[in-house]
Amino acid sequence: MAPLETIDPPVTPSSDAASPRPTSRPLSRRVMHMVRRTHLYVGLFLFPWAILYGVTGFLFNHPTVLADAPTAHFSRADVVGTPLEFAPTPQEQATAVLAALNDQQKPAAPYRLATGGAHYATRESFVANVKADARTFFVVYDPKTASGTIRETTTRAVGEKAPFATATGDAPRQRGMGMGGPMKQNHAGVKVEDSIVERLKTAVPTIMERKGFPKGEVTVTTSPDVKFPVEADGQLWTATYNPITTTVSGAAGQEQSELTARGFLLRLHLSRGYPGEVTTKWLWAVGVDAMALILCFWGVSGLLMWWQIKATRKAGRLVLALSAAAATALALGVGMYAVLAA
Incomplete structure:
Protein backbone atom coordinates (compact mmCIF):
# COMPACT_ATOMS: atom_id res chain seq x y z
CA MET A 1 0.00 0.00 0.00
CA ALA A 2 1.46 3.26 -1.06
CA PRO A 3 2.22 5.58 1.72
CA LEU A 4 -0.10 8.42 2.08
CA GLU A 5 1.19 11.67 0.58
CA THR A 6 1.43 14.32 3.10
CA ILE A 7 0.34 17.73 1.97
CA ASP A 8 2.01 20.58 3.66
CA PRO A 9 -0.31 23.37 4.68
CA PRO A 10 -0.05 26.45 2.46
CA VAL A 11 2.47 28.87 3.60
CA THR A 12 0.94 32.20 4.40
CA PRO A 13 3.38 34.96 3.52
CA SER A 14 4.13 37.43 6.18
CA SER A 15 2.47 40.81 6.01
CA ASP A 16 5.82 42.41 5.30
CA ALA A 17 6.28 40.28 2.21
CA ALA A 18 2.67 40.57 0.98
CA SER A 19 2.31 44.36 1.12
CA PRO A 20 4.82 46.38 -0.86
CA ARG A 21 6.29 49.19 1.04
CA PRO A 22 4.54 52.45 0.23
CA THR A 23 6.72 54.69 -1.81
CA SER A 24 6.50 58.46 -1.55
CA ARG A 25 4.98 60.27 -4.50
CA PRO A 26 7.33 62.08 -6.85
CA LEU A 27 8.06 65.67 -5.99
CA SER A 28 6.31 66.94 -9.13
CA ARG A 29 3.06 65.22 -8.14
CA ARG A 30 3.23 66.59 -4.62
CA VAL A 31 3.83 70.09 -5.95
CA MET A 32 0.87 69.84 -8.32
CA HIS A 33 -1.32 68.50 -5.53
CA MET A 34 -0.43 71.54 -3.44
CA VAL A 35 -1.05 73.86 -6.40
CA ARG A 36 -4.52 72.39 -7.01
CA ARG A 37 -5.49 72.66 -3.36
CA THR A 38 -4.20 76.21 -3.10
CA HIS A 39 -6.01 77.16 -6.32
CA LEU A 40 -9.21 75.77 -4.83
CA TYR A 41 -9.08 77.27 -1.36
CA VAL A 42 -7.88 80.75 -2.25
CA GLY A 43 -10.69 80.84 -4.79
CA LEU A 44 -13.17 80.03 -2.05
CA PHE A 45 -11.65 82.59 0.30
CA LEU A 46 -11.65 85.41 -2.24
CA PHE A 47 -15.06 84.56 -3.67
CA PRO A 48 -16.67 87.78 -2.28
CA TRP A 49 -13.95 89.95 -3.83
CA ALA A 50 -14.30 88.22 -7.20
CA ILE A 51 -18.06 88.76 -7.22
CA LEU A 52 -17.64 92.40 -6.11
CA TYR A 53 -15.18 93.25 -8.89
CA GLY A 54 -17.33 91.48 -11.43
CA VAL A 55 -20.53 93.28 -10.41
CA THR A 56 -18.95 96.71 -10.03
CA GLY A 57 -17.07 96.38 -13.31
CA PHE A 58 -20.40 95.65 -14.98
CA LEU A 59 -21.92 98.74 -13.31
CA PHE A 60 -19.17 100.96 -14.70
CA ASN A 61 -19.93 99.72 -18.19
CA HIS A 62 -23.70 100.10 -17.76
CA PRO A 63 -24.60 103.36 -15.99
CA THR A 64 -28.34 102.72 -16.25
CA VAL A 65 -28.19 99.48 -14.22
CA LEU A 66 -29.04 99.90 -10.55
CA ALA A 67 -29.28 103.63 -11.22
CA ASP A 68 -29.46 105.78 -8.11
CA ALA A 69 -30.86 108.76 -10.02
CA PRO A 70 -33.20 109.27 -13.00
CA THR A 71 -31.27 107.99 -16.00
CA ALA A 72 -32.21 107.58 -19.66
CA HIS A 73 -30.47 106.46 -22.82
CA PHE A 74 -31.07 108.25 -26.11
CA SER A 75 -30.36 106.95 -29.59
CA ARG A 76 -29.85 108.36 -33.06
CA ALA A 77 -33.64 108.50 -33.51
CA ASP A 78 -33.89 110.98 -30.63
CA VAL A 79 -31.61 113.52 -32.32
CA VAL A 80 -33.64 113.60 -35.52
CA GLY A 81 -34.98 117.11 -36.08
CA THR A 82 -32.27 118.68 -33.90
CA PRO A 83 -28.99 120.33 -35.01
CA LEU A 84 -27.22 117.09 -34.08
CA GLU A 85 -29.03 115.17 -36.81
CA PHE A 86 -26.45 116.31 -39.35
CA ALA A 87 -23.57 117.09 -36.99
CA PRO A 88 -20.27 117.95 -38.74
CA THR A 89 -17.72 115.16 -38.89
CA PRO A 90 -14.16 115.67 -37.58
CA GLN A 91 -13.00 116.06 -41.17
CA GLU A 92 -15.56 118.78 -41.86
CA GLN A 93 -14.61 120.54 -38.64
CA ALA A 94 -10.92 120.40 -39.53
CA THR A 95 -11.67 121.92 -42.95
CA ALA A 96 -13.67 124.73 -41.32
CA VAL A 97 -10.89 125.39 -38.78
CA LEU A 98 -8.25 125.70 -41.50
CA ALA A 99 -10.48 128.03 -43.52
CA ALA A 100 -10.95 130.25 -40.45
CA LEU A 101 -7.21 130.23 -39.74
CA ASN A 102 -6.39 131.20 -43.32
CA ASP A 103 -8.97 133.98 -43.20
CA GLN A 104 -7.73 135.27 -39.85
CA GLN A 105 -3.95 134.95 -40.24
CA LYS A 106 -3.64 135.25 -44.04
CA PRO A 107 -0.39 133.27 -44.37
CA ALA A 108 1.72 133.63 -47.53
CA ALA A 109 1.09 129.95 -48.30
CA PRO A 110 -2.41 128.97 -47.19
CA TYR A 111 -2.68 126.17 -44.70
CA ARG A 112 -4.12 122.99 -46.13
CA LEU A 113 -5.01 119.55 -44.83
CA ALA A 114 -2.13 117.11 -44.97
CA THR A 115 -2.30 113.38 -45.55
CA GLY A 116 -4.26 111.61 -42.86
CA GLY A 117 -7.82 112.01 -41.69
CA ALA A 118 -9.16 114.04 -38.81
CA HIS A 119 -10.49 112.24 -35.77
CA TYR A 120 -11.64 112.85 -32.21
CA ALA A 121 -8.90 112.51 -29.62
CA THR A 122 -8.35 112.53 -25.85
CA ARG A 123 -11.88 111.32 -25.13
CA GLU A 124 -14.72 109.78 -27.07
CA SER A 125 -17.72 111.77 -25.88
CA PHE A 126 -19.02 115.26 -25.23
CA VAL A 127 -20.39 116.02 -21.78
CA ALA A 128 -22.89 118.79 -21.08
CA ASN A 129 -24.22 120.00 -17.74
CA VAL A 130 -27.84 121.07 -17.54
CA LYS A 131 -29.37 123.15 -14.76
CA ALA A 132 -33.13 123.09 -14.52
CA ASP A 133 -34.30 125.10 -11.53
CA ALA A 134 -33.06 123.20 -8.48
CA ARG A 135 -32.09 120.08 -10.45
CA THR A 136 -28.89 119.38 -12.35
CA PHE A 137 -28.17 116.82 -15.06
CA PHE A 138 -25.28 115.76 -17.20
CA VAL A 139 -25.63 114.59 -20.78
CA VAL A 140 -23.05 112.35 -22.43
CA TYR A 141 -23.11 112.44 -26.23
CA ASP A 142 -21.15 110.03 -28.42
CA PRO A 143 -20.66 111.69 -31.83
CA LYS A 144 -19.81 108.41 -33.55
CA THR A 145 -23.13 106.75 -32.72
CA ALA A 146 -25.19 109.94 -32.23
CA SER A 147 -26.38 108.48 -28.94
CA GLY A 148 -25.74 108.89 -25.24
CA THR A 149 -27.17 109.05 -21.74
CA ILE A 150 -28.86 111.60 -19.51
CA ARG A 151 -28.45 111.32 -15.77
CA GLU A 152 -29.55 113.53 -12.91
CA THR A 153 -26.74 114.66 -10.64
CA THR A 154 -28.80 116.52 -8.05
CA THR A 155 -27.44 115.31 -4.72
CA ARG A 156 -29.78 116.92 -2.24
CA ALA A 157 -33.05 118.71 -2.13
CA VAL A 158 -32.83 122.45 -1.77
CA GLY A 159 -34.04 123.37 1.68
CA GLU A 160 -33.82 126.32 3.97
CA LYS A 161 -30.59 128.25 3.56
CA ALA A 162 -28.37 128.17 6.59
CA PRO A 163 -28.01 131.58 8.29
CA PHE A 164 -24.21 131.32 8.18
CA ALA A 165 -23.96 130.14 4.54
CA THR A 260 -26.43 105.22 -2.56
CA ALA A 261 -26.11 101.49 -3.13
CA ARG A 262 -24.66 102.06 -6.60
CA GLY A 263 -22.29 104.76 -5.36
CA PHE A 264 -21.13 102.51 -2.53
CA LEU A 265 -20.32 99.65 -4.89
CA LEU A 266 -18.49 101.88 -7.37
CA ARG A 267 -16.44 103.52 -4.63
CA LEU A 268 -15.54 100.09 -3.28
CA HIS A 269 -14.26 99.18 -6.75
CA LEU A 270 -12.11 102.32 -6.90
CA SER A 271 -10.95 102.28 -3.29
CA ARG A 272 -7.19 101.81 -3.16
CA GLY A 273 -4.04 102.82 -1.31
CA TYR A 274 -2.84 102.34 2.23
CA PRO A 275 -3.63 105.11 4.73
CA GLY A 276 -1.03 106.11 7.28
CA GLU A 277 -2.62 104.03 10.03
CA VAL A 278 -4.27 100.64 10.29
CA THR A 279 -7.95 101.24 9.66
CA THR A 280 -10.77 99.48 7.84
CA LYS A 281 -9.53 101.06 4.60
CA TRP A 282 -6.04 99.69 5.31
CA LEU A 283 -7.49 96.19 5.68
CA TRP A 284 -9.47 96.69 2.46
CA ALA A 285 -6.22 97.62 0.69
CA VAL A 286 -4.76 94.31 1.89
CA GLY A 287 -7.71 92.56 0.25
CA VAL A 288 -7.10 94.47 -2.99
CA ASP A 289 -3.44 93.39 -3.02
CA ALA A 290 -4.43 89.82 -2.23
CA MET A 291 -6.92 89.83 -5.09
CA ALA A 292 -4.29 91.16 -7.49
CA LEU A 293 -1.78 88.50 -6.49
CA ILE A 294 -4.34 85.71 -6.52
CA LEU A 295 -5.51 86.67 -10.01
CA CYS A 296 -1.93 86.19 -11.20
CA PHE A 297 -1.70 82.91 -9.28
CA TRP A 298 -4.98 81.69 -10.74
CA GLY A 299 -3.66 82.29 -14.23
CA VAL A 300 -0.37 80.45 -13.64
CA SER A 301 -1.88 77.60 -11.62
CA GLY A 302 -4.64 77.21 -14.19
CA LEU A 303 -2.00 76.74 -16.88
CA LEU A 304 -0.22 74.10 -14.79
CA MET A 305 -3.46 72.25 -14.04
CA TRP A 306 -4.44 72.33 -17.72
CA TRP A 307 -1.09 70.89 -18.78
CA GLN A 308 -1.54 67.95 -16.40
CA ILE A 309 -4.59 66.78 -18.38
CA LYS A 310 -3.13 65.42 -21.60
CA ALA A 311 -6.50 65.10 -23.32
CA THR A 312 -7.01 68.86 -23.17
CA ARG A 313 -3.59 70.02 -24.29
CA LYS A 314 -4.39 70.33 -27.99
CA ALA A 315 -7.62 72.27 -27.49
CA GLY A 316 -5.98 74.33 -24.75
CA ARG A 317 -3.19 75.43 -27.06
CA LEU A 318 -5.76 76.68 -29.55
CA VAL A 319 -7.67 78.59 -26.86
CA LEU A 320 -4.46 80.15 -25.54
CA ALA A 321 -3.40 81.19 -29.01
CA LEU A 322 -6.78 82.84 -29.67
CA SER A 323 -6.71 84.55 -26.27
CA ALA A 324 -3.19 85.89 -26.76
CA ALA A 325 -3.99 87.15 -30.25
CA ALA A 326 -7.21 88.87 -29.15
CA ALA A 327 -5.69 90.47 -26.05
CA THR A 328 -2.61 91.70 -27.90
CA ALA A 329 -4.28 92.96 -31.05
CA LEU A 330 -7.47 94.41 -29.59
CA ALA A 331 -6.82 95.39 -25.99
CA LEU A 332 -3.12 96.15 -25.70
CA GLY A 333 -2.25 96.65 -29.31
CA VAL A 334 -4.20 98.26 -32.08
CA GLY A 335 -7.47 98.99 -30.29
CA MET A 336 -6.60 100.49 -26.90
CA TYR A 337 -3.35 102.09 -28.04
CA ALA A 338 -5.16 103.99 -30.78
CA VAL A 339 -7.79 105.20 -28.31
CA LEU A 340 -5.45 106.17 -25.48
CA ALA A 341 -2.66 107.65 -27.60
CA ALA A 342 -4.97 109.76 -29.79
Whole structure:
Protein backbone atom coordinates (compact mmCIF):
# COMPACT_ATOMS: atom_id res chain seq x y z
CA MET A 1 0.00 0.00 0.00
CA ALA A 2 1.46 3.26 -1.06
CA PRO A 3 2.22 5.58 1.72
CA LEU A 4 -0.10 8.42 2.08
CA GLU A 5 1.19 11.67 0.58
CA THR A 6 1.43 14.32 3.10
CA ILE A 7 0.34 17.73 1.97
CA ASP A 8 2.01 20.58 3.66
CA PRO A 9 -0.31 23.37 4.68
CA PRO A 10 -0.05 26.45 2.46
CA VAL A 11 2.47 28.87 3.60
CA THR A 12 0.94 32.20 4.40
CA PRO A 13 3.38 34.96 3.52
CA SER A 14 4.13 37.43 6.18
CA SER A 15 2.47 40.81 6.01
CA ASP A 16 5.82 42.41 5.30
CA ALA A 17 6.28 40.28 2.21
CA ALA A 18 2.67 40.57 0.98
CA SER A 19 2.31 44.36 1.12
CA PRO A 20 4.82 46.38 -0.86
CA ARG A 21 6.29 49.19 1.04
CA PRO A 22 4.54 52.45 0.23
CA THR A 23 6.72 54.69 -1.81
CA SER A 24 6.50 58.46 -1.55
CA ARG A 25 4.98 60.27 -4.50
CA PRO A 26 7.33 62.08 -6.85
CA LEU A 27 8.06 65.67 -5.99
CA SER A 28 6.31 66.94 -9.13
CA ARG A 29 3.06 65.22 -8.14
CA ARG A 30 3.23 66.59 -4.62
CA VAL A 31 3.83 70.09 -5.95
CA MET A 32 0.87 69.84 -8.32
CA HIS A 33 -1.32 68.50 -5.53
CA MET A 34 -0.43 71.54 -3.44
CA VAL A 35 -1.05 73.86 -6.40
CA ARG A 36 -4.52 72.39 -7.01
CA ARG A 37 -5.49 72.66 -3.36
CA THR A 38 -4.20 76.21 -3.10
CA HIS A 39 -6.01 77.16 -6.32
CA LEU A 40 -9.21 75.77 -4.83
CA TYR A 41 -9.08 77.27 -1.36
CA VAL A 42 -7.88 80.75 -2.25
CA GLY A 43 -10.69 80.84 -4.79
CA LEU A 44 -13.17 80.03 -2.05
CA PHE A 45 -11.65 82.59 0.30
CA LEU A 46 -11.65 85.41 -2.24
CA PHE A 47 -15.06 84.56 -3.67
CA PRO A 48 -16.67 87.78 -2.28
CA TRP A 49 -13.95 89.95 -3.83
CA ALA A 50 -14.30 88.22 -7.20
CA ILE A 51 -18.06 88.76 -7.22
CA LEU A 52 -17.64 92.40 -6.11
CA TYR A 53 -15.18 93.25 -8.89
CA GLY A 54 -17.33 91.48 -11.43
CA VAL A 55 -20.53 93.28 -10.41
CA THR A 56 -18.95 96.71 -10.03
CA GLY A 57 -17.07 96.38 -13.31
CA PHE A 58 -20.40 95.65 -14.98
CA LEU A 59 -21.92 98.74 -13.31
CA PHE A 60 -19.17 100.96 -14.70
CA ASN A 61 -19.93 99.72 -18.19
CA HIS A 62 -23.70 100.10 -17.76
CA PRO A 63 -24.60 103.36 -15.99
CA THR A 64 -28.34 102.72 -16.25
CA VAL A 65 -28.19 99.48 -14.22
CA LEU A 66 -29.04 99.90 -10.55
CA ALA A 67 -29.28 103.63 -11.22
CA ASP A 68 -29.46 105.78 -8.11
CA ALA A 69 -30.86 108.76 -10.02
CA PRO A 70 -33.20 109.27 -13.00
CA THR A 71 -31.27 107.99 -16.00
CA ALA A 72 -32.21 107.58 -19.66
CA HIS A 73 -30.47 106.46 -22.82
CA PHE A 74 -31.07 108.25 -26.11
CA SER A 75 -30.36 106.95 -29.59
CA ARG A 76 -29.85 108.36 -33.06
CA ALA A 77 -33.64 108.50 -33.51
CA ASP A 78 -33.89 110.98 -30.63
CA VAL A 79 -31.61 113.52 -32.32
CA VAL A 80 -33.64 113.60 -35.52
CA GLY A 81 -34.98 117.11 -36.08
CA THR A 82 -32.27 118.68 -33.90
CA PRO A 83 -28.99 120.33 -35.01
CA LEU A 84 -27.22 117.09 -34.08
CA GLU A 85 -29.03 115.17 -36.81
CA PHE A 86 -26.45 116.31 -39.35
CA ALA A 87 -23.57 117.09 -36.99
CA PRO A 88 -20.27 117.95 -38.74
CA THR A 89 -17.72 115.16 -38.89
CA PRO A 90 -14.16 115.67 -37.58
CA GLN A 91 -13.00 116.06 -41.17
CA GLU A 92 -15.56 118.78 -41.86
CA GLN A 93 -14.61 120.54 -38.64
CA ALA A 94 -10.92 120.40 -39.53
CA THR A 95 -11.67 121.92 -42.95
CA ALA A 96 -13.67 124.73 -41.32
CA VAL A 97 -10.89 125.39 -38.78
CA LEU A 98 -8.25 125.70 -41.50
CA ALA A 99 -10.48 128.03 -43.52
CA ALA A 100 -10.95 130.25 -40.45
CA LEU A 101 -7.21 130.23 -39.74
CA ASN A 102 -6.39 131.20 -43.32
CA ASP A 103 -8.97 133.98 -43.20
CA GLN A 104 -7.73 135.27 -39.85
CA GLN A 105 -3.95 134.95 -40.24
CA LYS A 106 -3.64 135.25 -44.04
CA PRO A 107 -0.39 133.27 -44.37
CA ALA A 108 1.72 133.63 -47.53
CA ALA A 109 1.09 129.95 -48.30
CA PRO A 110 -2.41 128.97 -47.19
CA TYR A 111 -2.68 126.17 -44.70
CA ARG A 112 -4.12 122.99 -46.13
CA LEU A 113 -5.01 119.55 -44.83
CA ALA A 114 -2.13 117.11 -44.97
CA THR A 115 -2.30 113.38 -45.55
CA GLY A 116 -4.26 111.61 -42.86
CA GLY A 117 -7.82 112.01 -41.69
CA ALA A 118 -9.16 114.04 -38.81
CA HIS A 119 -10.49 112.24 -35.77
CA TYR A 120 -11.64 112.85 -32.21
CA ALA A 121 -8.90 112.51 -29.62
CA THR A 122 -8.35 112.53 -25.85
CA ARG A 123 -11.88 111.32 -25.13
CA GLU A 124 -14.72 109.78 -27.07
CA SER A 125 -17.72 111.77 -25.88
CA PHE A 126 -19.02 115.26 -25.23
CA VAL A 127 -20.39 116.02 -21.78
CA ALA A 128 -22.89 118.79 -21.08
CA ASN A 129 -24.22 120.00 -17.74
CA VAL A 130 -27.84 121.07 -17.54
CA LYS A 131 -29.37 123.15 -14.76
CA ALA A 132 -33.13 123.09 -14.52
CA ASP A 133 -34.30 125.10 -11.53
CA ALA A 134 -33.06 123.20 -8.48
CA ARG A 135 -32.09 120.08 -10.45
CA THR A 136 -28.89 119.38 -12.35
CA PHE A 137 -28.17 116.82 -15.06
CA PHE A 138 -25.28 115.76 -17.20
CA VAL A 139 -25.63 114.59 -20.78
CA VAL A 140 -23.05 112.35 -22.43
CA TYR A 141 -23.11 112.44 -26.23
CA ASP A 142 -21.15 110.03 -28.42
CA PRO A 143 -20.66 111.69 -31.83
CA LYS A 144 -19.81 108.41 -33.55
CA THR A 145 -23.13 106.75 -32.72
CA ALA A 146 -25.19 109.94 -32.23
CA SER A 147 -26.38 108.48 -28.94
CA GLY A 148 -25.74 108.89 -25.24
CA THR A 149 -27.17 109.05 -21.74
CA ILE A 150 -28.86 111.60 -19.51
CA ARG A 151 -28.45 111.32 -15.77
CA GLU A 152 -29.55 113.53 -12.91
CA THR A 153 -26.74 114.66 -10.64
CA THR A 154 -28.80 116.52 -8.05
CA THR A 155 -27.44 115.31 -4.72
CA ARG A 156 -29.78 116.92 -2.24
CA ALA A 157 -33.05 118.71 -2.13
CA VAL A 158 -32.83 122.45 -1.77
CA GLY A 159 -34.04 123.37 1.68
CA GLU A 160 -33.82 126.32 3.97
CA LYS A 161 -30.59 128.25 3.56
CA ALA A 162 -28.37 128.17 6.59
CA PRO A 163 -28.01 131.58 8.29
CA PHE A 164 -24.21 131.32 8.18
CA ALA A 165 -23.96 130.14 4.54
CA THR A 166 -21.85 132.25 2.22
CA ALA A 167 -22.78 130.34 -0.95
CA THR A 168 -24.40 127.14 -2.08
CA GLY A 169 -20.98 125.70 -2.84
CA ASP A 170 -19.79 123.72 -5.83
CA ALA A 171 -21.66 120.64 -6.95
CA PRO A 172 -19.86 117.38 -6.23
CA ARG A 173 -17.29 116.62 -8.90
CA GLN A 174 -17.46 113.11 -10.25
CA ARG A 175 -14.74 111.32 -12.15
CA GLY A 176 -15.42 111.21 -15.87
CA MET A 177 -18.62 113.23 -15.64
CA GLY A 178 -17.78 116.64 -17.00
CA MET A 179 -15.32 117.71 -14.34
CA GLY A 180 -14.59 121.25 -15.34
CA GLY A 181 -11.02 121.99 -14.34
CA PRO A 182 -9.64 123.00 -10.94
CA MET A 183 -11.84 124.32 -8.15
CA LYS A 184 -11.56 128.09 -7.75
CA GLN A 185 -11.79 130.41 -4.80
CA ASN A 186 -15.11 132.17 -4.32
CA HIS A 187 -14.94 135.90 -3.65
CA ALA A 188 -17.74 135.55 -1.11
CA GLY A 189 -15.96 132.79 0.80
CA VAL A 190 -14.52 132.78 4.29
CA LYS A 191 -10.80 133.45 4.46
CA VAL A 192 -9.14 131.88 7.49
CA GLU A 193 -5.72 132.89 8.76
CA ASP A 194 -4.32 129.37 9.02
CA SER A 195 -5.31 127.91 5.65
CA ILE A 196 -4.26 124.35 4.93
CA VAL A 197 -4.30 125.19 1.23
CA GLU A 198 -1.69 127.92 1.72
CA ARG A 199 0.36 125.58 3.88
CA LEU A 200 0.23 122.97 1.10
CA LYS A 201 1.28 125.50 -1.55
CA THR A 202 4.22 126.58 0.59
CA ALA A 203 5.33 123.11 1.60
CA VAL A 204 5.11 121.32 -1.76
CA PRO A 205 8.17 122.99 -3.38
CA THR A 206 10.33 122.04 -0.39
CA ILE A 207 9.06 118.46 -0.44
CA MET A 208 9.71 118.20 -4.19
CA GLU A 209 13.22 119.61 -3.80
CA ARG A 210 14.01 117.09 -1.08
CA LYS A 211 12.96 114.29 -3.41
CA GLY A 212 15.03 115.55 -6.33
CA PHE A 213 12.26 117.24 -8.33
CA PRO A 214 12.38 120.84 -9.61
CA LYS A 215 10.37 123.57 -7.91
CA GLY A 216 7.48 125.27 -9.65
CA GLU A 217 4.27 127.18 -9.24
CA VAL A 218 1.77 125.25 -7.12
CA THR A 219 -1.99 125.26 -7.68
CA VAL A 220 -4.17 123.18 -5.39
CA THR A 221 -6.96 121.91 -7.63
CA THR A 222 -9.02 119.60 -5.44
CA SER A 223 -9.60 119.20 -1.73
CA PRO A 224 -11.93 117.35 0.60
CA ASP A 225 -14.70 119.27 2.32
CA VAL A 226 -14.69 119.95 6.05
CA LYS A 227 -18.04 119.09 7.64
CA PHE A 228 -18.98 120.05 11.16
CA PRO A 229 -22.13 120.59 13.23
CA VAL A 230 -23.23 124.16 13.96
CA GLU A 231 -25.90 125.48 16.28
CA ALA A 232 -27.47 128.68 15.03
CA ASP A 233 -30.56 130.34 16.49
CA GLY A 234 -31.28 127.23 18.51
CA GLN A 235 -31.29 124.97 15.44
CA LEU A 236 -28.80 122.26 14.53
CA TRP A 237 -27.09 122.51 11.13
CA THR A 238 -24.40 120.59 9.30
CA ALA A 239 -21.91 123.03 7.82
CA THR A 240 -19.70 122.24 4.83
CA TYR A 241 -16.54 124.24 4.20
CA ASN A 242 -14.24 123.78 1.22
CA PRO A 243 -10.65 124.95 1.81
CA ILE A 244 -10.14 125.90 -1.85
CA THR A 245 -13.37 127.68 -2.74
CA THR A 246 -13.62 128.94 0.88
CA THR A 247 -17.41 128.70 0.62
CA VAL A 248 -19.55 127.64 3.56
CA SER A 249 -22.89 125.97 3.02
CA GLY A 250 -25.23 124.27 5.45
CA ALA A 251 -27.99 121.70 5.68
CA ALA A 252 -30.53 121.50 8.47
CA GLY A 253 -30.15 118.67 10.96
CA GLN A 254 -27.45 116.12 11.55
CA GLU A 255 -25.14 114.97 8.80
CA GLN A 256 -26.73 112.38 6.57
CA SER A 257 -24.94 110.11 4.17
CA GLU A 258 -25.78 110.61 0.50
CA LEU A 259 -24.07 107.39 -0.51
CA THR A 260 -26.43 105.22 -2.56
CA ALA A 261 -26.11 101.49 -3.13
CA ARG A 262 -24.66 102.06 -6.60
CA GLY A 263 -22.29 104.76 -5.36
CA PHE A 264 -21.13 102.51 -2.53
CA LEU A 265 -20.32 99.65 -4.89
CA LEU A 266 -18.49 101.88 -7.37
CA ARG A 267 -16.44 103.52 -4.63
CA LEU A 268 -15.54 100.09 -3.28
CA HIS A 269 -14.26 99.18 -6.75
CA LEU A 270 -12.11 102.32 -6.90
CA SER A 271 -10.95 102.28 -3.29
CA ARG A 272 -7.19 101.81 -3.16
CA GLY A 273 -4.04 102.82 -1.31
CA TYR A 274 -2.84 102.34 2.23
CA PRO A 275 -3.63 105.11 4.73
CA GLY A 276 -1.03 106.11 7.28
CA GLU A 277 -2.62 104.03 10.03
CA VAL A 278 -4.27 100.64 10.29
CA THR A 279 -7.95 101.24 9.66
CA THR A 280 -10.77 99.48 7.84
CA LYS A 281 -9.53 101.06 4.60
CA TRP A 282 -6.04 99.69 5.31
CA LEU A 283 -7.49 96.19 5.68
CA TRP A 284 -9.47 96.69 2.46
CA ALA A 285 -6.22 97.62 0.69
CA VAL A 286 -4.76 94.31 1.89
CA GLY A 287 -7.71 92.56 0.25
CA VAL A 288 -7.10 94.47 -2.99
CA ASP A 289 -3.44 93.39 -3.02
CA ALA A 290 -4.43 89.82 -2.23
CA MET A 291 -6.92 89.83 -5.09
CA ALA A 292 -4.29 91.16 -7.49
CA LEU A 293 -1.78 88.50 -6.49
CA ILE A 294 -4.34 85.71 -6.52
CA LEU A 295 -5.51 86.67 -10.01
CA CYS A 296 -1.93 86.19 -11.20
CA PHE A 297 -1.70 82.91 -9.28
CA TRP A 298 -4.98 81.69 -10.74
CA GLY A 299 -3.66 82.29 -14.23
CA VAL A 300 -0.37 80.45 -13.64
CA SER A 301 -1.88 77.60 -11.62
CA GLY A 302 -4.64 77.21 -14.19
CA LEU A 303 -2.00 76.74 -16.88
CA LEU A 304 -0.22 74.10 -14.79
CA MET A 305 -3.46 72.25 -14.04
CA TRP A 306 -4.44 72.33 -17.72
CA TRP A 307 -1.09 70.89 -18.78
CA GLN A 308 -1.54 67.95 -16.40
CA ILE A 309 -4.59 66.78 -18.38
CA LYS A 310 -3.13 65.42 -21.60
CA ALA A 311 -6.50 65.10 -23.32
CA THR A 312 -7.01 68.86 -23.17
CA ARG A 313 -3.59 70.02 -24.29
CA LYS A 314 -4.39 70.33 -27.99
CA ALA A 315 -7.62 72.27 -27.49
CA GLY A 316 -5.98 74.33 -24.75
CA ARG A 317 -3.19 75.43 -27.06
CA LEU A 318 -5.76 76.68 -29.55
CA VAL A 319 -7.67 78.59 -26.86
CA LEU A 320 -4.46 80.15 -25.54
CA ALA A 321 -3.40 81.19 -29.01
CA LEU A 322 -6.78 82.84 -29.67
CA SER A 323 -6.71 84.55 -26.27
CA ALA A 324 -3.19 85.89 -26.76
CA ALA A 325 -3.99 87.15 -30.25
CA ALA A 326 -7.21 88.87 -29.15
CA ALA A 327 -5.69 90.47 -26.05
CA THR A 328 -2.61 91.70 -27.90
CA ALA A 329 -4.28 92.96 -31.05
CA LEU A 330 -7.47 94.41 -29.59
CA ALA A 331 -6.82 95.39 -25.99
CA LEU A 332 -3.12 96.15 -25.70
CA GLY A 333 -2.25 96.65 -29.31
CA VAL A 334 -4.20 98.26 -32.08
CA GLY A 335 -7.47 98.99 -30.29
CA MET A 336 -6.60 100.49 -26.90
CA TYR A 337 -3.35 102.09 -28.04
CA ALA A 338 -5.16 103.99 -30.78
CA VAL A 339 -7.79 105.20 -28.31
CA LEU A 340 -5.45 106.17 -25.48
CA ALA A 341 -2.66 107.65 -27.60
CA ALA A 342 -4.97 109.76 -29.79
